[in-house]
Amino acid sequence: MNEVAQQITQQVPDTFNGMFIGYSVFWIGIALYVVFLGIKLKHLEKRK
Amino acid sequence: MFNDKLRVCWRLFRKDLVIEARRGELLAMIVIATIGLSVILSYGAWLAGLSENQRILLAPALSLSVLLITALSVIGKFSEYDEQSGALEGLLMADVPSEALYLSRVAAIWVITFVAALVASLILPTLLGLPQVAALFTVSGIACVAGISLGLASTGALLASVTARVRVGGIFLLTLVLPLIIPLFFAGCEVLSGQESGHDFWWTVIWGLDAIYLAAGLWLHPYVLVNRTALPL
Amino acid sequence: MSQPSIPNTNPFKSELFTVATVLVAAWITYAMHLVFTVVPNEVTMGAVQRIFYFHVGSAFATYAAAFCMLIGSLGFLALKQNHLDSLQLAAAEVGLLFCSLVLITGMIWGQFAWNLAFSFREPRLVSTLVLWLLFVALVALRKFADREQAPAFCAVLGILGAIMVPVVVFSVKLLSPIAQLHPVVVEHGGLREATFRTTFWVANGAVVSMGLLFIWIRHRIALLEIRSNEQNI
Numbered sequence A: 001m002n003e004v005a006q007q008i009t010q011q012v013p014d015t016f017n018g019m020f021i022g023y024s025v026f027w028i029g030i031a032l033y034v035v036f037l038g039i040k041l042k043h044l045e046k047r048k
Numbered sequence B: 001m002f003n004d005k006l007r008v009c010w011r012l013f014r015k016d017l018v019i020e021a022r023r024g025e026l027l028a029m030i031v032i033a034t035i036g037l038s039v040i041l042s043y044g045a046w047l048a049g050l051s052e053n054q055r056i057l058l059a060p061a062l063s064l065s066v067l068l069i070t071a072l073s074v075i076g077k078f079s080e081y082d083e084q085s086g087a088l089e090g091l092l093m094a095d096v097p098s099e100a101l102y103l104s105r106v107a108a109i110w111v112i113t114f115v116a117a118l119v120a121s122l123i124l125p126t127l128l129g130l131p132q133v134a135a136l137f138t139v140s141g142i143a144c145v146a147g148i149s150l151g152l153a154s155t156g157a158l159l160a161s162v163t164a165r166v167r168v169g170g171i172f173l174l175t176l177v178l179p180l181i182i183p184l185f186f187a188g189c190e191v192l193s194g195q196e197s198g199h200d201f202w203w204t205v206i207w208g209l210d211a212i213y214l215a216a217g218l219w220l221h222p223y224v225l226v227n228r229t230a231l232p233l
Numbered sequence C: 001m002s003q004p005s006i007p008n009t010n011p012f013k014s015e016l017f018t019v020a021t022v023l024v025a026a027w028i029t030y031a032m033h034l035v036f037t038v039v040p041n042e043v044t045m046g047a048v049q050r051i052f053y054f055h056v057g058s059a060f061a062t063y064a065a066a067f068c069m070l071i072g073s074l075g076f077l078a079l080k081q082n083h084l085d086s087l088q089l090a091a092a093e094v095g096l097l098f099c100s101l102v103l104i105t106g107m108i109w110g111q112f113a114w115n116l117a118f119s120f121r122e123p124r125l126v127s128t129l130v131l132w133l134l135f136v137a138l139v140a141l142r143k144f145a146d147r148e149q150a151p152a153f154c155a156v157l158g159i160l161g162a163i164m165v166p167v168v169v170f171s172v173k174l175l176s177p178i179a180q181l182h183p184v185v186v187e188h189g190g191l192r193e194a195t196f197r198t199t200f201w202v203a204n205g206a207v208v209s210m211g212l213l214f215i216w217i218r219h220r221i222a223l224l225e226i227r228s229n230e231q232n233i
Helices: A003-009 A016-046 B001-024 B025-047 B052-085 B089-095 B098-127 B139-163 B169-192 B200-224 C014-037 C045-080 C082-114 C123-144 C150-172 C194-232
Strands: none
Touching: A016 C045, A016 C082, A016 C194, B001 B025, B001 B098, B001 C150, B025 B052, B025 B098, B025 C123, B052 B089, B052 B098, B052 B139, B052 B169, B098 B139, B139 B169, B139 B200, B139 C150, B169 B200, B169 C123, B169 C150, B200 C150, C014 C045, C014 C194, C045 C082, C045 C123, C045 C150, C045 C194, C082 C123, C082 C194, C123 C150
């Protein structure tokens, strides 16, 4: 990390919770869609 | 050729209005629903203890939302009548041009929606204790309501042909038209709220969007009508 | 009417799919590494600003999906081919996924950074909400319409919606009175720190490529569904 970046990192508000919830929601959304695609494919293979 | 299409369009429009005048169902449904919704919404505004200024600012958005909800839940019925009675099938077999079908339907829905819009614009402000701000009493207010009703009619007429053949029926029209009509709704609120700044821009948005909706409707209507049989897979 | 041959294979078993998935997964892993271990915290918002990288990527993926949706809709109305309808279906579904993610992550970011999850004074929030309503309408129409009629109906609504996207984006920017809440980092030449910039573009590319991969897979599954329906008839 360079000097500018180190200065920026100092004394910032603690919003870690927001970041954690945000990324959790993002990946849960993606995972649910992948599961939905998997279920669709499984149904199709059963019908064959 | 063009005159023939216009003549057909005029006859269809007259037929729709005469049938509606005899039945009186759609207009009555819109007006009754408008009054009901206005009562609930204005009660909420009084309950919140809003000042007169706040109520003046709230009136356009509330009136337009009452119009949107009531008109869109009713105009889908128009196409359902034609679909169920077989009238549309007959018109298509008689080679009636799609443009004439679309424009006559837009015109009929526009008239009914415009009347309902004027009623909505009078009832809600009155219940809010502000009859003086009703759009009915100014030329620009009437023009704005006419513009919004035309947008509603042009998207509604196109997509009502879709919902007439969808399982859930006419109530689905609200879901389909709402995302398309929201910019028009914003422009209407801006114009009716009476703020002077940027008025020209919002008028351009209203009539520009109406032109886009009408052009898109004329272009896309044949695809909605013609595709009445299954595609070969 | 010529129809392309529909591959009767599980898309998850093709080599191209495996290579593409591995590449996208590696790209995302690298983006996550940059987001969580390389870039520093933003000075006023803290850690929550790191949502920005995947939030903006999701917005780009949504617009890419809207573009694919337009291509699929126009193509289907012109050529009446199943694979173009499947592209439209896939793009609308993936568009709904990423648009939901943009809205939710944006609200979480807004809540933690400015204590305000949603505001109608913020143009981009409103335009994303309208786009989301449109994707919902498209997915619902696909579900409710008959199998034979859904392609043409969805293509018509898809085109109308795609026409509205730029109109909505530009018109809501002029809503009055605008108090810009949304950061306009990129347009104003922000992200001066090199690590911010690199991470921004790597994360955007990763999320957009994931969106395109989803569209591809969903497209293949939709084609398989059509084939399966054909065989069952």
